[in-house]
Amino acid sequence: MPVQRMIKRALPRAAFTLVVMAIYAFMFLPIAVVLVTSVGASRYLEFPPRALSLRWYQAVLVKDWIEPARVSFNLALVSAAIATLLGSAGAFAIVRHRFLGRDAIAALLHSPLAIPSIVAGVAILQFFTVVGAKWLLGFPALLLAHAMETIPFVTRTVSVSLLGVDRTLEQAAMNLGARRWQTLRHVTLPLIKPGLFAGAAFAFVISFNNVNLSLFLVRPGVITLPIRIMNFLEFGVAPVLAAVNILSLAAVLVVVAVAERVGGFTKFLYGQ
Amino acid sequence: MATIPDVELRGVTKRFGSVEAVRDVSLQISRGEFFTLLGPSGCGKSTTLNMIAGFVDPTDGLVFLRGECVNYRPPFERNTAMVFQNYALFPHMTVWDNVAFGLRMRRVSAGELRRRVDEALEKVRLAGFESRFPRQLSGGQQQRVALARAIVTRPAVLLLDEPLSNLDLKLREAMRLELKALQRELGVTTLYVTHDQSEALVMSDRIAVMNHGRIEQLGTAVDIYERPATPFVASFIGTTNFLRVRAVEMWTDGRASVVTAGGLALEATVGSSAEGDRLMVAIRPEKIQLLSPALTDEGFHRGVVVHAIYLGSMVRYIVALDGGEEIAVDQVSGDNAVTWTKGNQVAVRLSPQHCLLMSDR
Amino acid sequence: MTGTHDALAMPAAVVPRRSVPGYLPLVLPPVAYLVIIFVIPLALLAVLSLLRHEAGLIVNQLTLENYAKLLGDTYYVRVIYRTLGTSLAVAFFVTFLSYPVAYFLTRTRTTWKPVLVALVLAPELSGVVLRTYGWLVILEPEGLLNTVLQRLGLLDAPLKLVHNYAAVTIGLTHVLLTFGVFTVMASLQAMDPTLELAAQNLGANRVQTFLRITLPLTLPGILGSFFLAFALAAGAYATPAILGGKTVEVMSTLIYTQLLYILNWPLASAAAVILLVIVLTTLMLLGRFGARRGAVL
Numbered sequence: 041m042p043v044q045r046m047i048k049r050a051l052p053r054a055a056f057t058l059v060v061m062a063i064y065a066f067m068f069l070p071i072a073v074v075l076v077t078s079v080g081a082s083r084y085l086e087f088p089p090r091a092l093s094l095r096w097y098q099a100v101l102v103k104d105w106i107e108p109a110r111v112s113f114n115l116a117l118v119s120a121a122i123a124t125l126l127g128s129a130g131a132f133a134i135v136r137h138r139f140l141g142r143d144a145i146a147a148l149l150h151s152p153l154a155i156p157s158i159v160a161g162v163a164i165l166q167f168f169t170v171v172g173a174k175w176l177l178g179f180p181a182l183l184l185a186h187a188m189e190t191i192p193f194v195t196r197t198v199s200v201s202l203l204g205v206d207r208t209l210e211q212a213a214m215n216l217g218a219r220r221w222q223t224l225r226h227v228t229l230p231l232i233k234p235g236l237f238a239g240a241a242f243a244f245v246i247s248f249n250n251v252n253l254s255l256f257l258v259r260p261g262v263i264t265l266p267i268r269i270m271n272f273l274e275f276g277v278a279p280v281l282a283a284v285n286i287l288s289l290a291a292v293l294v295v296v297a298v299a300e301r302v303g304g305f306t307k308f309l310y311g312q
Numbered sequence: 313m314a315t316i317p318d319v320e321l322r323g324v325t326k327r328f329g330s331v332e333a334v335r336d337v338s339l340q341i342s343r344g345e346f347f348t349l350l351g352p353s354g355c356g357k358s359t360t361l362n363m364i365a366g367f368v369d370p371t372d373g374l375v376f377l378r379g380e381c382v383n384y385r386p387p388f389e390r391n392t393a394m395v396f397q398n399y400a401l402f403p404h405m406t407v408w409d410n411v412a413f414g415l416r417m418r419r420v421s422a423g424e425l426r427r428r429v430d431e432a433l434e435k436v437r438l439a440g441f442e443s444r445f446p447r448q449l450s451g452g453q454q455q456r457v458a459l460a461r462a463i464v465t466r467p468a469v470l471l472l473d474e475p476l477s478n479l480d481l482k483l484r485e486a487m488r489l490e491l492k493a494l495q496r497e498l499g500v501t502t503l504y505v506t507h508d509q510s511e512a513l514v515m516s517d518r519i520a521v522m523n524h525g526r527i528e529q530l531g532t533a534v535d536i537y538e539r540p541a542t543p544f545v546a547s548f549i550g551t552t553n554f555l556r557v558r559a560v561e562m563w564t565d566g567r568a569s570v571v572t573a574g575g576l577a578l579e580a581t582v583g584s585s586a587e588g589d590r591l592m593v594a595i596r597p598e599k600i601q602l603l604s605p606a607l608t609d610e611g612f613h614r615g616v617v618v619h620a621i622y623l624g625s626m627v628r629y630i631v632a633l634d635g636g637e638e639i640a641v642d643q644v645s646g647d648n649a650v651t652w653t654k655g656n657q658v659a660v661r662l663s664p665q666h667c668l669l670m671s672d673r
Numbered sequence: 674m675t676g677t678h679d680a681l682a683m684p685a686a687v688v689p690r691r692s693v694p695g696y697l698p699l700v701l702p703p704v705a706y707l708v709i710i711f712v713i714p715l716a717l718l719a720v721l722s723l724l725r726h727e728a729g730l731i732v733n734q735l736t737l738e739n740y741a742k743l744l745g746d747t748y749y750v751r752v753i754y755r756t757l758g759t760s761l762a763v764a765f766f767v768t769f770l771s772y773p774v775a776y777f778l779t780r781t782r783t784t785w786k787p788v789l790v791a792l793v794l795a796p797e798l799s800g801v802v803l804r805t806y807g808w809l810v811i812l813e814p815e816g817l818l819n820t821v822l823q824r825l826g827l828l829d830a831p832l833k834l835v836h837n838y839a840a841v842t843i844g845l846t847h848v849l850l851t852f853g854v855f856t857v858m859a860s861l862q863a864m865d866p867t868l869e870l871a872a873q874n875l876g877a878n879r880v881q882t883f884l885r886i887t888l889p890l891t892l893p894g895i896l897g898s899f900f901l902a903f904a905l906a907a908g909a910y911a912t913p914a915i916l917g918g919k920t921v922e923v924m925s926t927l928i929y930t931q932l933l934y935i936l937n938w939p940l941a942s943a944a945a946v947i948l949l950v951i952v953l954t955t956l957m958l959l960g961r962f963g964a965r966r967g968a969v970l
Contacts, residue, residue, distance in 0.1 A: 052879070056773065056777070057777070059773050060773050060774055060777040063770050063773060063774050063850075064774070064792065066770070066847065066850075067792075067793070067796050067847065067850060068792075068796070069807070069811070070803075070804050070805075070806075070807020070808050070810070070811060070847065071796060071799055071803065071804065071807055072807075073807050073810050073811055073817060074803060074806060074807045074810065077810055125702075126702055126703040126706055127703065129698075129699045129700075129702055129703055130699070130700065130703040130704075132699050133696045133699035133700040136696075137694075137695060137696035137699070139694065139696050139700075145700055145704060148704060148707055148712075149703060149704075149707065151707070151711070152707070152711060154952070154953065154956050155711075155715070155949060155952070155953075156904070156907065156908025156925075156948055156949065156952050157908065158908050158910050158925045158928060158929075158945070158948070159715070159718070159908070159928075159945045159946075159948060159949050160711065160714070160715070162718060162928060162932055162941060162942065162945050163711075163714035163715050163717065163718040163945070164710065164714045165932070166714065166717060166718060166721060166938060166942070167713065167714035167717050167718075170717060184710050185710065187706075187710075188706070188707060188710040188711050191703060191706075191707065195703075206398070206400065208396045208397075208398060208400040209400050209402060209403075211365070211367050211387065211394070211396070211400065212394065212396060212400035212401075212402075212461075213402075213413065213417075214366075214367075214386065214387040214388045215365055215366075215367075215387050215388075215390075215392060215393065215394045216388075216393070216413050216414035216417055216461070216465060217388045217391075217414055217417035217418050217465065218388055218413070218417045219386075219388050219417075220386075222388075222417060226402075226413070227402060230404045231403070231404060245797070245798055245800075248800070249799075249800030249801060249802070251801060251802060251910055251911040252908070252909075252910050252911075252925075255910060255929065256932070256933070266800060266801075266802045266911070269802050269806070270802060270911060270914065270915065273806070273809070273915055277806075277809055277810060277813060277816075281806060282806070282810070285799075285802070285803040285806055288800070288803065289798065289799045289800075289803060292798050292799070292800075293798065296798060306787075306791075309790075309794075
């Protein structure tokens, strides 16, 4: 009965694949729904839309949406840069040096991951208020907080990359006459580039989509895109939000694609 | 001293915590010499090499390159060139860029750089591979890129850290000769580190045998093989029979009369380390003559063949001597391959010149 | 022939370099940064949670009454329970749904594997607000699900699917699925697949192999996924706020309201400290399980 046996063997596997596909569908369902809604013509939420239109994408092009988008984009870019600098420095210290308190410092560099960001957001708002630095609220406070939140990601990816760099390559460079900074520039940095860009890309995405910190640190006039969407949602669901969401996702995808082009960070994710 | 040696170590010691990796090592390597540090893994040979390259600072003692003390001088100011065991080729650079790296760091002009890189690649027979990346090359080719990258800088000393150990046997044997020929052609002072005795014997002008961080013996290949100074050297290089000594009488002519633990009376040559009360006689299996018992006279010992092991070009006999001691004897396989078989009575001649008296440390 | 052992006097130039350790310039900037922007604010938060709040003003007087209120008042206790309950449910669903996907991605031999892995990561790029908004569009009274069900004639009136804990649980499960898949995948990848073959070779069928070999060996990943999802769900704000509306109150929304609307900072701080303790306890349990399993493996 080879046919029966074949069916008996193939059936569980097919069922399993089906289950996995269903979970994938679950993952993409809301995103697909938002995408379809964003091109619907009706003022009310319809699914599926009766007519297609790009009017909601046009509706996005007003100051009320462009300004928060600009804030979020700049914020993500600059905070990712700060986190990349600080996180890489920390990663070099804990991977390449042995010193007293090294484990404690490694733990500190990763600790923002362990604390719920909403707690950190509250703490930072209160701190700036209490020390009389309320004027920092808005862009400066957002920047400082977002960079804090994303340092662990950079520390992590750069540490992993650095651990993968064969020390004899650096020795070889110095043996061939390269000074420390030349070794760093010509050998170490090119080798950890995927990890560096993976960390920076993570930092950008996390900052761009952040809610829990921004919630407390925005001020009238300086508001991030996710918070603007959240505020808008209090008045209910509107198709314009779908368009905003899709454009914001598109912006993230563009930045990630550029980071991949320049830094090749997927090499890091999939292991060289 | 007439000429300044290219490399000199004076009483160099390296401690890692409580572990003494290198103990009081002193040596000099002169211009153009091929010098080998030979020893088992963990004997301190690589640490010694790293102290010359500047990757490790000595705890004690001085390192000189071309007469200049280089202690605490960073690797990039030492003008040594190392070929690493794993080659350490930069994976993100082409063959050309790998070889040009050292010259770029030295700010060599574009024209000269091009000429010297081409020349170096030519020397290692890799012209035409310039734009390949290391991962696109075979192990042997990678090895030659590493060599080209090192020699192109015209270093004061070329440091080779077990460079052949990652190659397969045939290639390794071919590369020994090629490497030696290249070294002679360039006349570059070379310090070679290996655990492979045959590599050391084939290539070196002089060899330092290291064990437990110390130099056990320093000399030419012939010195070390024919006149090993310590039991370690005798057993690390080639095979040696050791006979424990019960009584000894040393004479002024460098000979000694010895009675072994098994009661064998021998004449032996007194080695440089023959002091203390625990002594032994070392003799190599191929230096022992094995004859028919009918031919015996004065100076032969009697024994019985216990094993006859056929090794192709030679046969190794394990012979139990009258006193009960067993020794290995190598003979070139004769016309009918194995001359003696198990149980045969034999006569053994242990000539005084090949019986070396040394202390058993 | 060996080197001369005499005259070991150090030449004057031979002096060890480096008086400043090389790690200091690397360690100081990030550490100083995190101390100022992270550690000190958290310490201040802990202090504020111990101050008395009277008539809308903070009084300089240490007290435990904020904690007493949060842990004594039935309303607040229910909020804490609801937060724990929702987070536990989310942690369970995330892990339950993550395992098949992670197993599939680890064992599949299709050349599409990198794409399929990227597809798991992709929702993370779209952010929590977009995805939660998507669920709102699906679940709300005039939303996708109700429309479809009504058109199929299965419903007369729309079901109330949002502004309840179920909607929050669905939304959070979706948002945290990526973390679950990657955590389980790490432990599946660490496992030697020949162990499964060995078990089958010894006569175990697929189910037995899975239950006796694969599942126990990937327990660290399962626990990791569970605790991670729990910790992230407990601290989530956007999803409960959007899908829960005004009828759902969890720790994070409580903190937000107390801080920005009621302006009772000490109470908000105390709630934040309680949330922090819940999350840190979870992470410690996770660490302990990890260490124990690590010792066994």
